[in-house]
Every structure is written in C-alpha cells, then in structure tokens.
Amino acid sequence: MSLHLRQVALVASKLAPVIDDLSAIFGLEPCHVDAGVGIWGLENTLIPIGSNFLEVVAPIKDGTAAGRYIARRGGDGGYMVICQTESRDSQRAFRERAVAAGVRVAYEGDREGFRIMQLHPGDLEAAFFEIDWDIESDFAGRWEPAGGMDWKKHVRTGRVREFAGVELQCTNPAALAAKWAHVADLPVTSLGGIPSVQLGNASLRFVRTADARGPGLCGVDLVVNDRDAILREARRRGCHAGDDHVIVCGTRFYLR
Numbered sequence: 001m002s003l004h005l006r007q008v009a010l011v012a013s014k015l016a017p018v019i020d021d022l023s024a025i026f027g028l029e030p031c032h033v034d035a036g037v038g039i040w041g042l043e044n045t046l047i048p049i050g051s052n053f054l055e056v057v058a059p060i061k062d063g064t065a066a067g068r069y070i071a072r073r074g075g076d077g078g079y080m081v082i083c084q085t086e087s088r089d090s091q092r093a094f095r096e097r098a099v100a101a102g103v104r105v106a107y108e109g110d111r112e113g114f115r116i117m118q119l120h121p122g123d124l125e126a127a128f129f130e131i132d133w134d135i136e137s138d139f140a141g142r143w144e145p146a147g148g149m150d151w152k153k154h155v156r157t158g159r160v161r162e163f164a165g166v167e168l169q170c171t172n173p174a175a176l177a178a179k180w181a182h183v184a185d186l187p188v189t190s191l192g193g194i195p196s197v198q199l200g201n202a203s204l205r206f207v208r209t210a211d212a213r214g215p216g217l218c219g220v221d222l223v224v225n226d227r228d229a230i231l232r233e234a235r236r237r238g239c240h241a242g243d244d245h246v247i248v249c250g251t252r253f254y255l256r
Contacts, residue, residue, distance in 0.1 A: 001085060001086070001090040001093060001094065001185055002085060002086045002090070002139075002200050003083050003084075003085055003094075003131065003184055003185075003186070003199050003200060004083060004084050004085075004139045004199055004200040004201045004202075005052065005081065005082075005083055005163055005165075005166065005199050005200075005201055005202040005204075006052050006053065006082055006083060006084040006132070006139070006143060007046075007052060007053040007054070007055055007080075007082035007130075007143075007145065007146075008052075008053075008054055008055070008078070008080070008081065008082065008163065008166060008217070008220055009055040009056070009057060009078075009079045009080035009082060009128075010054070010055070010056045010057070010076065010077065010078055010079055010217075010249045010250075010251055011056075011057050011058070011066045011069055011070055011076060011077065011078075011079040011249075012056055012057070012058045012070075012076040012249050013058065013059070013070055013075075013076060014058060015043055015044070015045060015056060015057075015058035018056050018058075018076065018248065018249045019045050019047070019056060021237055021239060021248050021249070022047060022054065022056070022248055022249070023047065024233055024237065025230055025233045025234050025237060025239060025246060025248060026049075026159050026160045026222070026230060026253075027156055027158045027159035027160065027226070027229065027230075028047045028048070028049065028054075028156050028159075028160065029047070029048075029154045029155075029156050030045045030046065030047050030154065031046055031047060031048050031053075031146060031147070031150070031151040031153075031154035031155075032045070032046045032145075032146045032147040032150070032151060033045055033046075034046065034055075034145050034146075034147075036111070036145075037057060038060075040064060040065065040066065041059055041060060041061040041063070041064040041066075041067075042057045042058060042059060042060060042064065042066055043057070043058055043060050044056060044057040044058070046145065046146045046151070047154075048146070048151045048152075048154055048155045048156075049160055049162060049163055049222070050155070050157065050160075050161055050162035050163070051139070051140035051141075051155075051162075052162065052163050052201075053143065053145070053146055053151070054220075055080075055082075055145075056249065057079065066079070072214070073213045073214060073216055073250075074212070074213050075213075075250050076249045076250035076251075077213065077216050077217065077218070077249065077250035077251055078127060078166075078216055078217025078218060078219075078220070078250075078251050079127065079128065079217060080118075080127055080128040080129075080130055080217070081127050081128065081129050081130065081166055081168075081204065081217065082128075082130040082132065082145075083129075083130065083131050083132070083199065084131075084132055084133070084134060084139055084143070085131055085132070085133055086133075086137045087133065087137060088115065088133050090133075091115060091117060091131055091132070091133045093185075094117070094131045094183065094184070094185070095108075095117055095131075097182065097183050097185060098119050098183045101179065101182055101183060102123060103119050103120060103123040103124060103179075103183060104119070104120040104122070104123055105117060105118070105119060105120070106118040106119060106120040106121070106128065111144055112144070113134065113135030113136075113142075113144060114132065114133065114134050114135065114144035114145075115132065115133045116130065116132050117130065117131050117132065118130045119131070119183065124176075124179065124180065124183075125170050125171070125176055125215045126168035126169065126170045126176060126206075126215045126216055126217060127168060127216065127217040129180065129183065132145075139200065139201070157225060158225060158226060158229075159224060159225055159226040159229050159230050160222050160223070160224050160225065160230075161222075161223045161224065161225050162201075162222075162223045163201070163202050163220065163221065163222065163223075164202055164203070164221035164222065164223050164256050165196075165202045165203035165204065165205055165220075165221035166202065166203075166204050166205065166217060166219070166220055166221070167205045167207060167217075167218050167219030167220070167221070167252070167254075168180075168204060168205065168206050168207070168215075168216070168217055168218065169206075169207050169208065169209045169210065169211075169215060169216060169218045170206060170207075170208070170209060170215045171208070171209060171215065173194070173195045173206035173207055173208055174188075174195050174206075176195075176206050177195035177196065177197060177204075177206040178195075180197055180204060180206075181197045184197055184199070186198065186199070191203060191205060194206065194207060202221070203221075205219075205221075213250075217251070218251065218252060219245075219251060219252040219253070219254055220251060220252070220253050220254070221254045221256050222253055222254065222255060222256060223256050224255045224256065227255050230246065230255060231243065231246070231255075234246040234248075
C-alpha cells in the first residue's frame with residue numbers, strides 16, 4: 001500500500017495574516033478555498049508547494065474543535081498530517097489497521113471522486129492523521145480538496161520546491177512513532193537517532209516535547225531554492241528564528 005504526504009494543515013485564530021506571511025516569505029500563491037470545511041465552522045485557504053499543499057484553517061464561529069485546539073496549545077500551530085493512498089481498498093485496509101490498534105475514526109465521508117478518512121488526534125497524540133483517496137490516484141495530480149487540477153497554474157517554485165517531512169512532538173517519541181508506523185503499515189526508522197516513519201515522498205519525525213505547548217505538529221521540512229530571499233522576508237515580518245528555520249503560524253519551517 002502506498003502512502004504519500006499530500007497536504008499539511010495548520011490552524012490559526014485569523015486566516016488572512018497567516019496566508020499573507022506564508023505567501024510573502026516563501027514566494028507562494030494561494031490556489032483554492034474549500035467551502036466544504038464550513039461544516040466544521042471553519043474557513044480555509046490552500047497553497048500549493050510543488051505537487052502538494054499547505055492548508056490553513058481558521059474558526060469562523062465559537063465552539064469549534066479547531067478553536068479548542070488553539071486554546072489547548074496556547075496559539076496557532078500545526079493541525080493535520082493529510083496523506084493520499086492509491087485505492088479505496090488500501091484506504092479501507094489502513095482504516096482496519098487503525099481500528100484494530102484502538103485508534104478511532106474521527107470523520108469519514110465521500111465527495112465526488114474522493115473519500116476522506118480522519119483518524120482521531122486523541123489516539124495519535126500529536127495530530128490528526130488523515131488518509132484520503134482521490135479517483136485518479138495520481139500523487140502529483142488531481143486533488144479534490146484543492147479543486148481538482150486548477151491548482152497547477154498557481155505553483156511557484158522560485159523559493160520553495162517541495163515538502164520533505166513533518167515534525168511531531170510528543171511525550172514518548174519511540175512509542176508514538178511505533179503507533180503511527182503500525183497504522184501506516186511502515187517500519188520505524190532512525191534519522192540521526194530520531195524515530196521516523198518514511199512515507200512515499202516525505203518523513204514523519206517524532207521528537208520529545210521541548211516547550212510548554214504540549215504534543216502537536218510542530219515543524220515542516222521544506223526543500224528550498226532561495227534560502228536568502230526566505231530569510232530576508234522572514235526578518236522583515238518578524239518570523240526569523242535562525243538561519244535554518246522560520247516560524248509562521250506557530251510552526252517551525254525548516255529550510256533544507
């Protein structure tokens with residue numbers, strides 16, 4: 001069964017300032033607004049990074065799960081690891097593995113040519129783990145949450161080329177890596193002594209919680225083409241954190 005990182009979702013108290021920072025710092029262009037997230041009391045915007053997507057969601061009413069998540073973690077931050085698998089059968093197999101391991105299905109449903117399956121962050125500690133199927137089964141092509149194929153004309157690669165990984169902080173990295181790896185039907189590997197799970201196109205890296213925010217999706221690895229331009233704009237916007245990463249939406253973006 002194949003599993004590719006297709007989308008990383010961040011959650012923000014206000015959408016527009018975060019989209020402005022991401023676009024300006026990384027030289028990116030938004031491609032789509034998904035009205036479907038309104039059922040959760042959210043608004044969103046998707047931004048293509050290579051053939052994958054960075055999504056930002058923000059609450060537009062009180063009492064949302066996203067709003068509670070922001071309150072619990074003390075601010076904006078990472079929210080969801082969203083993957084694509086090649087078939088309905090493989091999605092079903094991932095679901096069965098998760099349920100057998102005691103991981104609850106938080107939400108599942110169908111749209112035209114697309115099926116979503118979200119696994120509960122309460123059982124996976126650091127984030128939602130979403131495994132979706134799209135009818136064309138093209139890991140670099142059609143993606144219903146981004147509006148199908150229209151996203152391609154919005155791709156900008158002057159500063160950033162692609163995702164390379166996601167960093168998840170937690171209380172017991174080895175144990176949590178084993179749980180995610182079991183659901184993903186993949187082995188736990190080691191990247192510099194850090195427990196990791198290698199997807200088809202990116203790694204999931206599990207680190208010990210190093211701040212007061214608790215478990216969560218804390219970082220995104222980006223393969224960059226123009227580090228200097230990224231750092232220059234990050235300094236201008238107050239997002240510079242070092243020569244190897246910037247912080248936007250409470251998330252560390254590591255420049256590889």
